[in-house]
Amino acid sequence: MDTDVSASGGAGGAVESKGLKAGALGLASATVVGVASTAPGYSLAASLGLVTLYVGLRSPAIMWIAFIPMACIASAFFYLNRADPDCGTNFTWVSRAIGPKSGWMGGWSSMIADLVIMPSLAYIAASYTFQLLGLDSMANSQWWTLALGIVFIMAMTWICVVGIELSARTQLILLSTELAVLVLFSVWALIRVYANQIPGSIHPSWSWLAPSDFGGVSGLTGGVLVVVFLYWGWDTAVSVNEECEDANRVPGLAAVLSTFILVGIYVIVAIAAQAVKGPGFLTNHSNDVLSATGSIIFGTSGWGTLAEKLLIIAVLSSAAASCQTTILPAARTALSMSTHKAFPPVYSEMDRRYLTPAKSTWIFGIISSVWFALLVIASRLYGGDVLLWSVSSVGLMISYYYGQTGIACAIYYRRYLFTSVKNFFLVGLLPLIGGLSLGAVFVKSVWDMTDAAYTDPPQSWLGVSPVLWIGLGAFLGGIPLMFWWQSKDRTFFERGRDPVDGRPPPEGGEPLPPLVANERVL
Amino acid sequence: MAGEIILGYDGLEESRAALKAAVQVAAAFGRHLVVVFGYEPNPLGGEVRDLRHAIREIGAKFGEEATQLAHGFDASVAVEVELVDDRPAEAILRAAEEHDALLIVVGAESRGPIAGSLLGSATYQVVHRSPRPVLVVPLPAEP
Numbered sequence: 140m141d142t143d144v145s146a147s148g149g150a151g152g153a154v155e156s157k158g159l160k161a162g163a164l165g166l167a168s169a170t171v172v173g174v175a176s177t178a179p180g181y182s183l184a185a186s187l188g189l190v191t192l193y194v195g196l197r198s199p200a201i202m203w204i205a206f207i208p209m210a211c212i213a214s215a216f217f218y219l220n221r222a223d224p225d226c227g228t229n230f231t232w233v234s235r236a237i238g239p240k241s242g243w244m245g246g247w248s249s250m251i252a253d254l255v256i257m258p259s260l261a262y263i264a265a266s267y268t269f270q271l272l273g274l275d276s277m278a279n280s281q282w283w284t285l286a287l288g289i290v291f292i293m294a295m296t297w298i299c300v301v302g303i304e305l306s307a308r309t310q311l312i313l314l315s316t317e318l319a320v321l322v323l324f325s326v327w328a329l330i331r332v333y334a335n336q337i338p339g340s341i342h343p344s345w346s347w348l349a350p351s352d353f354g355g356v357s358g359l360t361g362g363v364l365v366v367v368f369l370y371w372g373w374d375t376a377v378s379v380n381e382e383c384e385d386a387n388r389v390p391g392l393a394a395v396l397s398t399f400i401l402v403g404i405y406v407i408v409a410i411a412a413q414a415v416k417g418p419g420f421l422t423n424h425s426n427d428v429l430s431a432t433g434s435i436i437f438g439t440s441g442w443g444t445l446a447e448k449l450l451i452i453a454v455l456s457s458a459a460a461s462c463q464t465t466i467l468p469a470a471r472t473a474l475s476m477s478t479h480k481a482f483p484p485v486y487s488e489m490d491r492r493y494l495t496p497a498k499s500t501w502i503f504g505i506i507s508s509v510w511f512a513l514l515v516i517a518s519r520l521y522g523g524d525v526l527l528w529s530v531s532s533v534g535l536m537i538s539y540y541y542g543q544t545g546i547a548c549a550i551y552y553r554r555y556l557f558t559s560v561k562n563f564f565l566v567g568l569l570p571l572i573g574g575l576s577l578g579a580v581f582v583k584s585v586w587d588m589t590d591a592a593y594t595d596p597p598q599s600w601l602g603v604s605p606v607l608w609i610g611l612g613a614f615l616g617g618i619p620l621m622f623w624w625q626s627k628d629r630t631f632f633e634r635g636r637d638p639v640d641g642r643p644p645p646e647g648g649e650p651l652p653p654l655v656a657n658e659r660v661l
Numbered sequence: 662m663a664g665e666i667i668l669g670y671d672g673l674e675e676s677r678a679a680l681k682a683a684v685q686v687a688a689a690f691g692r693h694l695v696v697v698f699g700y701e702p703n704p705l706g707g708e709v710r711d712l713r714h715a716i717r718e719i720g721a722k723f724g725e726e727a728t729q730l731a732h733g734f735d736a737s738v739a740v741e742v743e744l745v746d747d748r749p750a751e752a753i754l755r756a757a758e759e760h761d762a763l764l765i766v767v768g769a770e771s772r773g774p775i776a777g778s779l780l781g782s783a784t785y786q787v788v789h790r791s792p793r794p795v796l797v798v799p800l801p802a803e804p
Binding site: 172175176223299302304310375460463464466467468471472474475478479487489491492494495496 | 672673700702703704705706707708709710711712714715716719
């Protein structure tokens with residue numbers, strides 16, 4: 140009768156053989172995860188004013204153009220996820236494809252991207268909360284938004300530590316409400332514009348969707364850099380495939396579906412919002428684009444007030460969702476890097492009660508709050524706009540690590556690029572195009588940011604735009620940290636990349652036979 | 662064999678109280694005890710692989726801990742451990758079906774009914790959804 144199955148032996152095997160989980164993601168849930176991770180309401184509220192700053196009336200066009208490199212990178216995510224499923228982070232993939240140092244910088248830049256965007260997230264959450272309560276003067280005060288923003292960051296961190304999550308159905312309801320409110324906003328705006336009820340409105344034109352006249356290359360790259368942030372998180376729809384009911388069909392469909400939803404929403408909202416008072420109005424209200432435009436189109440009486448409040452609630456719930464998809468991945472990347480000995484061990488300490496990486500989550504929450512406070516103080520001293528700096532510079536980190544992932548995909552699978560036409564395009568060409576174009580956007584944007592006129596009004600810290608200090612400074616700060624950690628523990632850095640021989644083909648199955656001596660691949 | 666006693670175990674005080682009761686029931690009816698630990702990270706944040714490994718390690722520790730505690734209470738009861746990649750309630754309910762369990766034993770949550778229903782409580786879910794008898798074990802009263 141003594142069948143004491145040890146947890147590491149028989150029971151460990153039992154874990155793998157459990158097969159499909161009861162809670163596996165269906166098509167609707169996989170799509171919800173992808174769209175909710177992108178947080179369309181919050182992303183639009185945070186960045187639409189910046190988009191119009193760079194490309195003016197072409198903001199609807201840049202919405203679909205910037206999606207092209209994102210779709211290329213998504214293909215890289217999809218195939219790298221097959222080689223090393225579920226990790227969802229470029230850290231492991233890039234380490235295996237290019238090398239540990241590149242992988243380390245990839246992981247670092249994804250964490251820094253999460254950190255840099257937190258002030259914007261907290262700012263929007265605080266400001267829209269004050270507006271919801273009718274406290275407009277507090278919404279305009281940087282100190283009050285800082286105070287409430289820090290409360291918001293801490294509350295969200297606590298939620299992530301304790302592991303509270305909404306059920307799939309609640310998420311679906313919240314997301315549908317968010318999308319419905321955005322559609323209502325757009326349709327109502329267009330109705331009133333065409334009825335000529337809003338002074339200063341302009342009628343939409345097909346030329347708004349044309350891929351031209353972006354105000355030069357700088358306008359185009361500046362716009363793409365911001366819109367890359369708008370689509371950030373969408374890749375989750377692609378990389379949840381291990382969780383899906385039908386791993387061959389559902390993730391692809393979910394990705395396509397969430398694409399149409401996101402591109403559609405972004406294009407429609409951009410058209411409607413700039414039709415109301417022109418792109419200049421959006422740029423001038425870049426901190427409260429949706430609520431400012433909302434109060435114009437819905438008016439301030441009766442059901443208009445209700446609709447405006449609904450809009451604010453949609454943005455708030457979207458910001459809360461976005462907070463989860465920012466704090467959780469940051470803490471999990473830190474955990475992942477720590478597990479592979481690329482980061483100090485404290486980051487992989489788990490809380491026994493909540494089963495979350497509690498310490499790394501708290502560390503992230505605290506650093507975000509300090510970072511938010513520093514930015515607000517800096518903007519009081521030098522003038523300028525916290526939210527604008529954050530959103531502008533986060534695009535740098537995102538294009539760096541997305542671009543790197545695209546290139547890593549082609550490098551990792553380089554033996555298989557010419558084994559089929561499908562592989563050539565989906566595993567090689569598209570990821571490379573995505574990677575190289577985001578790389579070009581990165582370089583050109585860094586160059587443009589050396590000019591104080593990158594922001595409007597121009598701002599200069601020691602001759603260059605503060606956006607560059609924040610974006611590149613945080614990014615480059617990783618390099619000394621990496622060498623410091625390498626001097627403490629070499630384990631991770633000595634591992635090297637995967638040998639070319641054992642790499643499985645992107646479509647799954649057995650690897651190609653080993654290379655014979657002196658045979659070179661590419 | 663079938664007719665085991667299923668115990669939901671997460672290493673907390675409540676589930677240790679439940680463990681003691683489960684061992685007593687298993688001994689009285691001459692059944693095996695199956696200790697179930699279920700876990701599933703929130704998919705919304707992505708990047709779950711290393712987190713899942715870390716949780717699995719904790720689960721393995723809980724399994725050893727539960728086995729030792731059970732042997733301490735009554736060495737004659739055979740103990741199996743199951744670690745399941747799923748939410749706790751799902752894991753317990755499914756293990757009960759697979760083993761055609763006689764009884765499910767869970768700890769009473771200390772959170773109280775409102776917080777429990779808002780934050781999700783494995784105990785409430787098991788009690789309300791299980792087609793089999795469920796024994797809910799409270800913490801012993803303070804002396």
